[in-house]
Amino acid sequence: MRKVTLKNYLTVAFGLFVLLAVNACNPSSNEKKNDASQVEAKELPGNSIYHIDGYWSDQNGDSLQLKAFAGKPVVFTMIFTHCEYACPMMVNDLKKLEALFSPEERQKFHFVMVSFDHVRDLPARLKEYAEAQELGSNWSLLHGNEDLVKELAIATDISFEFVDDGGIAHSNRKLVLDKQGVILKSFNGLGTDPELMKSVLEELF
Template sequence: MKKILILIAVILVVGCQNKKEEVKSCCSTNKSLIAAQETVLLPDNSVYNLDRKWQNQNGEKVSLAKLSGSPVIMTMIFTHCEYACPMMVNDLKKIEASFSEVERDRFRFVLVSFDDQRDTPKRLKDYAEVQNLGKNWILLHGDAEQVKELSVILQISYNKLEDGSFSHANRKLVLDQNGIIVFGQDGLQANSWPVVGAIRNVF
């Protein structure tokens, strides 16, 4: 336990020292991510085998396979959600805060919306701004069918209610560079260190 604390402390210090380089390293990493090849050969158990086009908060069409190349923390939310989803986003921010600026550019947060009707790319972009989500956060919009497929793979139960909102499980997953689920955590306000550890394991 002590060792872990020391490790975290060291990382924080190292992180501060590297602050100056942040912009540079962030952009170069981004570039390589975007350049990820379409024809990447995915392992059989990769989530990214779901071969559908999504729309990100910038309205660009993307496939999940484009996420390959760096680890991902993935969860599902909807922006009209008043309680659970803001808390989930808050949990993710806490996880983000456990990493140095440099490290933050080495993985992504992916929020997939349950709400195929109301969560348009524009709405997702506004949400990202209001929530002050950084560049390494990707918000995805898809149709009801692809949302259902992904939820089945991620084992995130949900149910659309009559008022258009969703009851849903609060589950976040860590995916490695190939889109293989390496860790899942249920619940809100859970300890962030297992997730941080899982990400570090697949860096």
Template sequence: MNKWLQVSFVILTFALSGQAYTDDSKVSLPDDSIYHLDSEWVTQDEQTINIQSLSGKQQMVSLIYTHCMHTCPTIVATMQNIEKKLPQDVLDNTEFVLVSLTPASDTAKVLKDFAEKRKLNQDRWTLLTGDPQDIRSLAMALNIRYKKSDDNEVAHSNVFTLLDEQGRIVFQEVGDINKVDETVARIVSQ
């Protein structure tokens, strides 16, 4: 048998045996990990990242938009207060992610300006914008509901989600400044 046929035969046999090549990072993810979405995002620093790059630390995630005047500022303030109250050992394993619900207007530059105005520690906070379909898929995976209106406003769930190191939902909480201590206790007890 010539070399080409031998290689083809080996590949076909391997594929038929159900052991075809797969990406090792996906194989090690639990079935309920949001990192299976395998989506590409742009950060506030104009870097393109895959959502899987968030694995390894627990992530506190919320979907917001920067020109929101209602619930989004409360969500972000709540997350900032949680960040301030977490014990250092827990904080070292925790990052914060804000995903824009209005990617057409929330460019990387707009996200960067927002992070600077809000004094977000950019070593710990990642702001993401992306494709509307990826945003919808992420929202669905996190059970976040939202609906855009014609004036570029968005009615959306007022929650943030804590993900474990492998992208599984640990819990969700309403973005309420009065629940900071309760939420910190929940995070610490994990």
């Protein structure tokens, strides 16, 4: 049997101490992400909708929280993909807005559309819808559970109600959020002048 000397013991002990010290000074990527999220939450204004907890799934199946959109202005609305009249017009309003900006300018803000329909509008369906509407990478379509959708609708003052024929009666409301998720301007109804929304957005660049 190999004899363990005091020198060998001290060498091993010192090595373990150095290893533990390095790990303590270099937290894992998950710890870094958690710390960053906590800092972001503390820095958000009290009236930011990004304070809403809970995870959403986007059209690519990725899980995220609303505060993931912090850092850029956001054009926000709520729709559902089986809507045959108002929602396509809402999307068209936003596409007209997008067309007023150059490809470079479009990277300075983001479109977020949340579905009212937590049952049918799963990520795969949202992806199909995004492709059919030819929506680019600066568009996020989100699916959430029933309670989360209701909470967000209340926070954004968007009303909706499921009706007997499988449809959803809802208000048509588009919002411009600042970089911290605070509602700066709302546009109600269909056929909104895209120049009006553009003027609000440009002040945030």
